[in-house]
Amino acid sequence: MNCKQATRLLSERMERTLTTKEKLALRLHTSMCSSCRRFGKQMDDIRLLSKSYMHAELKDKE
Structure with missing residues (x-):
């Protein structure tokens, strides 16, 4: 697997x-590639921030 994949x-x-x-x-690749590990962490952070934002938006509408 390469970084693009x-x-x-x-x-x-x-x-x-x-x-x-x-x-x-993916686990094998990210165990050897710090750039892809960092990208995966950033994707996880974005997902969590998006969920938090959506939760706050829904709460404000109530």
Whole structure:
């Protein structure tokens, strides 16, 4: 797996469940690639911030 494939999967995992094969390949790649690990962390942070924002917006509308 290269970085382009890894970043695609890191993005896709937010919208769908990765296959076992994809998860293993991604785990192997990110264990060796600090750039993709950082990208994955950033994607996780964005997801959490988005959820927090949506929760706050819904709460404000009540």
